[in-house]
Amino acid sequence: MAVAIEKLNRLGLTRDDYKGAHTTLCAGCGHNSITNHIVKALYESGIEPHLLAKMSGIGCSSKAAAYFVEHAHGFNGAHGRMPSLATGAKLANRDLAVFGVSGDGDTASIGLGQYCHMIRRNVDMTYVIEDNGVYGLTKGQFSATADLGSRPKRGPANLYEQIDVCALGIELGASFVARSFSGDGKQLVPLLQAAFAHRGTAVLDVISPCVTFNDHEGSTKSYAYVKDHDAPVNTPDYIAPQEEITVDYEPGTAQDVELHDGSHIVLRKIGPDHDARDPIAAMRILFEARHSREIVTGLLYVNPESDDLCTRESLPARPLAQLPVEELRPSREQWDALMAGLA
Amino acid sequence: MTGDVLNDFCIQAATVNGSGSQSSNLVITKALFHMGIPVAAKNVFPSNIEGQPTWYDIRVTPQGYQARKRTVDILIAMSPATWERDAANVRPGGAVIHEAALPRFGAADRDDVSWYPVPFARLAREKLEAKPDLRKYLQNMIYVGVLAELIGLDPVAVEQGVRDQFRTKPKAADLNLAAVQIGVDYTRDNLVKTDPFRLAPMDGTRGTVLLDGNRAAALGSLMAGCTVLAWYPITPSSSLCEAFIGYAERYRVDAATGERRFAAIQAEDELAAIGIVLGAQWAGARAMTATSGPGISLMAELTGLGYYAEIPAVIFDIQRVGPSTGLPTRTMQGDLSFVHTLSHGDTRHPVLLPGTVIEVYEDAQLAFDVADRLQTPVFVLSDLDLGMNLWMTAPLPYTERAVDRGKVLDAEALEQVAEWGRYRDVDGDGIPYRTLPGTANPRAAYFTRGSGHDEHALYTEDPDVYQANVERLRRKIEGARTLLPAPLIEEAGNRVAICAYGSTHHAVVEARHQLAEHGVETDYLRIRGLPLHPAVAEFITRHDRVYVAEQNRDGQMEALLRQELPGELADRLRSVRHFNGVPIDAEAISDPVLAGELAQREPADQQTVETDRVPVG
Numbered sequence: 001m002a003v004a005i006e007k008l009n010r011l012g013l014t015r016d017d018y019k020g021a022h023t024t025l026c027a028g029c030g031h032n033s034i035t036n037h038i039v040k041a042l043y044e045s046g047i048e049p050h051l052l053a054k055m056s057g058i059g060c061s062s063k064a065a066a067y068f069v070e071h072a073h074g075f076n077g078a079h080g081r082m083p084s085l086a087t088g089a090k091l092a093n094r095d096l097a098v099f100g101v102s103g104d105g106d107t108a109s110i111g112l113g114q115y116c117h118m119i120r121r122n123v124d125m126t127y128v129i130e131d132n133g134v135y136g137l138t139k140g141q142f143s144a145t146a147d148l149g150s151r152p153k154r155g156p157a158n159l160y161e162q163i164d165v166c167a168l169g170i171e172l173g174a175s176f177v178a179r180s181f182s183g184d185g186k187q188l189v190p191l192l193q194a195a196f197a198h199r200g201t202a203v204l205d206v207i208s209p210c211v212t213f214n215d216h217e218g219s220t221k222s223y224a225y226v227k228d229h230d231a232p233v234n235t236p237d238y239i240a241p242q243e244e245i246t247v248d249y250e251p252g253t254a255q256d257v258e259l260h261d262g263s264h265i266v267l268r269k270i271g272p273d274h275d276a277r278d279p280i281a282a283m284r285i286l287f288e289a290r291h292s293r294e295i296v297t298g299l300l301y302v303n304p305e306s307d308d309l310c311t312r313e314s315l316p317a318r319p320l321a322q323l324p325v326e327e328l329r330p331s332r333e334q335w336d337a338l339m340a341g342l343a
Numbered sequence: 344m345t346g347d348v349l350n351d352f353c354i355q356a357a358t359v360n361g362s363g364s365q366s367s368n369l370v371i372t373k374a375l376f377h378m379g380i381p382v383a384a385k386n387v388f389p390s391n392i393e394g395q396p397t398w399y400d401i402r403v404t405p406q407g408y409q410a411r412k413r414t415v416d417i418l419i420a421m422s423p424a425t426w427e428r429d430a431a432n433v434r435p436g437g438a439v440i441h442e443a444a445l446p447r448f449g450a451a452d453r454d455d456v457s458w459y460p461v462p463f464a465r466l467a468r469e470k471l472e473a474k475p476d477l478r479k480y481l482q483n484m485i486y487v488g489v490l491a492e493l494i495g496l497d498p499v500a501v502e503q504g505v506r507d508q509f510r511t512k513p514k515a516a517d518l519n520l521a522a523v524q525i526g527v528d529y530t531r532d533n534l535v536k537t538d539p540f541r542l543a544p545m546d547g548t549r550g551t552v553l554l555d556g557n558r559a560a561a562l563g564s565l566m567a568g569c570t571v572l573a574w575y576p577i578t579p580s581s582s583l584c585e586a587f588i589g590y591a592e593r594y595r596v597d598a599a600t601g602e603r604r605f606a607a608i609q610a611e612d613e614l615a616a617i618g619i620v621l622g623a624q625w626a627g628a629r630a631m632t633a634t635s636g637p638g639i640s641l642m643a644e645l646t647g648l649g650y651y652a653e654i655p656a657v658i659f660d661i662q663r664v665g666p667s668t669g670l671p672t673r674t675m676q677g678d679l680s681f682v683h684t685l686s687h688g689d690t691r692h693p694v695l696l697p698g699t700v701i702e703v704y705e706d707a708q709l710a711f712d713v714a715d716r717l718q719t720p721v722f723v724l725s726d727l728d729l730g731m732n733l734w735m736t737a738p739l740p741y742t743e744r745a746v747d748r749g750k751v752l753d754a755e756a757l758e759q760v761a762e763w764g765r766y767r768d769v770d771g772d773g774i775p776y777r778t779l780p781g782t783a784n785p786r787a788a789y790f791t792r793g794s795g796h797d798e799h800a801l802y803t804e805d806p807d808v809y810q811a812n813v814e815r816l817r818r819k820i821e822g823a824r825t826l827l828p829a830p831l832i833e834e835a836g837n838r839v840a841i842c843a844y845g846s847t848h849h850a851v852v853e854a855r856h857q858l859a860e861h862g863v864e865t866d867y868l869r870i871r872g873l874p875l876h877p878a879v880a881e882f883i884t885r886h887d888r889v890y891v892a893e894q895n896r897d898g899q900m901e902a903l904l905r906q907e908l909p910g911e912l913a914d915r916l917r918s919v920r921h922f923n924g925v926p927i928d929a930e931a932i933s934d935p936v937l938a939g940e941l942a943q944r945e946p947a948d949q950q951t952v953e954t955d956r957v958p959v960g
Contacts, residue, residue, distance in 0.1 A: 319781075325746050343553075
């Protein structure tokens with residue numbers, strides 16, 4: 001009798017160990033594909049489940065935080081407020097691997113302010129936007145990432161400009177900005193792994209068609225549209241720390257970026273030459289894509305040298321949450337001197 | 344008449360803000376304190392940085408009364424814009440020290456006060472060797488000298504006050520002392536004292552310090568082991584956060600490595616400030632925020648999340664005048680009922696009600712323990728008067744007591760538990776056990792959510808489960824009644840009592856003395872927290888009439904009491920309200936209480952009680 005041998009990751013865990021509750025989203029929802037890619041990436045990278053903090057806001061996308069890594073703490077917070085909750089969690093315990101799952105309404109509409117300030121502070125976390133351009137739970141209203149002129153299932157076309165969360169992120173000083181597609185695991189999994197390795201806010205805007213409310217003719221976020229208009233600028237390979245780069249890349253065809261933990265992301269170039277270390281170049285391709293109505297995907301911009309929030313705040317290596325109160329109080333002598341100075 | 348009012352009067356400095364007068368006023372306050380004379384200082388300032396009228400009331404009393412006094416005995420008039428009104432406010436027999444250039448006509452033309460014109464601007468110009476921009480500030484230091492000479496401020500105490508004020512700048516101290524001397528000399532050479540006010544050293548400040556409530560709150564948070572502060576600047580709470588940062592930088596930075604054992608994040612708004620606090624508390628750090636009314640409004644959303652998902656948080660509300668932007672630099676107790684049930688749905692939050700600086704310090708520490716014990720947001724309600732003004736207080740005692748982190752299961756403790764559910768009521772007190780992210784035990788994980796959840800934190804819309812859960816939450820918060828400080832009761836078998844909370848306390852102390860002088864003896868109940876301690880209802884049961892004094896328009900505490908007490912007890916309540924934005928004074932309480940008590944008496948008795956007072960809203 002053949003025995004199925006389960007593959008184990010560096011922690012000795014199986015891929016199943018990274019699974020969560022059963023999804024309650026619609027069959028065919030792009031978010032479910034993303035969940036599978038997240039499970040694979042966490043497994044491949046060997047993230048400690050108990051050190052993972054799964055943060056989300058409100059919406060279909062935010063439900064997904066329950067659908068992976070059952071043995072990790074999760075926090076399904078309030079609509080648009082996940083960045084602040086995640087910021088607090090990271091400040092309290094910098095050992096946590098903070099993983100945020102948000103949506104386009106949660107990030108670009110109600111939560112735009114918090115999104116901006118999370119990036120400004122460069123909170124060390126992975127921030128995935130499962131972006132379908134509509135509100136699913138309230139049945140199909142446009143969000144702020146819907147393209148101008150995109151058609152809803154019923155009613156008039158969208159009258160307003162879209163907010164490009166990637167371009168906005170770069171403008172705000174983001175240190176890691178990528179765009180991908182829920183159907184492209186080959187691209188998304190290494191991007192996620194690089195995001196885990198990156199120290200700072202890693203934004204991944206993942207276009208994720210809504211099969212129920214935004215997958216029709218005339219929508220610019222339908223499966224068909226995204227497949228037709230996906231314009232990858234690079235294909236990433238993630239190489240873990242201490243792992244050797246075994247693939248031969250033709251000179252000039254790949255960009256190798258070393259991340260904070262010694263891992264590498266090698267970007268195989270596709271189409272026009274793009275330097276992922278150049279924010280102006282990233283802004284240019286995003287701006288051009290907006291006008292050509294294409295969706296540029298891949299790692300658009302990365303700056304591994306940017307200090308994250310805990311570094312900027314000079315926090316000790318030991319998490320604040322674990323400091324005993326004796327180390328947090330002034331001494332009695334200091335106290336007496338303080339009081340004497342008030343008399 | 345000269346010199347027959349000793350150590351018992353109120354000085355008002357009416358100046359222009361941004362002109363350095365705050366330093367002058369603090370020097371006077373500290374000099375009085377150093378002379379051993381009990382002093383109370385109230386800064387009544389504008390929401391403005393420079394050029395607007397501002398008032399600073401310095402009151403001395405042998406009894407050590409800390410409340411504001413309504414009447415002005417000595418006016419220092421430096422503000423042209425309010426000069427006439429300020430001069431008209433001085434009580435007959437009072438004194439006015441004023442810039443000589445201010446014209447004496449209209450309301451400023453009266454002959455029942457002593458006038459002391461001083462050419463401050465000219466003296467500064469002619470006698471001070473300083474740059475013109477500095478002269479503006481030093482001009483105000485001259486009035487310290489004039490006042491000192493007129494009422495007998497001890498020069499040694501004044502010098503001590505100046506040295507205190509400019510501790511880090513000895514050169515500035517010398518320059519200011521020179522300005523003070525100009526005032527002294529001018530007064531000696533040119534003015535003849537005709538007013539009755541004078542000072543004599545006392546022994547009334549020994550063993551006390553001068554401190555504001557916001558610094559006490561910061562120190563309490565420091566001692567409680569708060570490591571994360573998230574805040575958005577707003578008057579009158581900013582100084583609390585800045586004080587915390589200042590103390591943390593002094594006591595929590597590793598000299599060798601520069602590592603900081605705290606994080607202070609100035610958030611983009613109060614939505615994020617409370618979000619950071621909840622996130623940090625969820626992950627196990629003690630975290631707090633401080634704000635005022637407009638910030639509280641923004642925090643309503645996530646406070647409800649904290650309540651329902653059962654996450655500790657400490658929120659200081661340094662109340663100012665609302666609604667809306669209101670009067671940002673004036674004081675009020677207007678947030679009481681709002682914070683108690685902040686957020687939508689059925690909520691109830693423990694609220695601590697400190698009335699003194701030392702209580703602010705103690706409550707700050709207690710708030711963290713109660714938040715951890717009950718796993719819920721806890722409010723500390725202070726106000727601008729208590730938070731920003733200087734108060735005489737006993738020195739804050741050093742804390743050595745252990746902190747109560749409540750029911751937290753670590754990896755090891757989880758091994759001992761057969762069945763663990765994040766929201767299971769194991770002990771019958773409604774308080775479940777929690778785990779922190781990062782706990783190295785596969786059973787530790789749970790999914791926190793603001794949506795419906797069962798005992799195992801799993802999503803549910805089940806009617807019975809929902810109802811049982813919020814019923815448990817109600818029981819849990821009921822426990823706060825005895826976790827929060829019991830009310831402070833002064834009782835001598837009187838039928839009439841006064842009830843107050845927070846900074847209103849100091850006016851009550853004085854009002855009770857005034858009432859006693861008019862033959863109305865009162866008992867006193869000071870509420871220290873919400874939900875109400877059982878002793879509150881018991882106290883009311885023992886009295887016929889209880890006057891609830893507070894600083895808001897709608898009698899919010901009185902309404903809360905009525906809601907909770909049986910009708911028979913509720914009928915015993917009388918509401919006394921003061922809500923004009925300046926700190927409450929004793930007459931605002933004693934006048935209406937006296938009127939109320941007179942109305943109770945037989946007509947024959949009424950004639951025997953003398954009063955020249957009118958009730959004031």
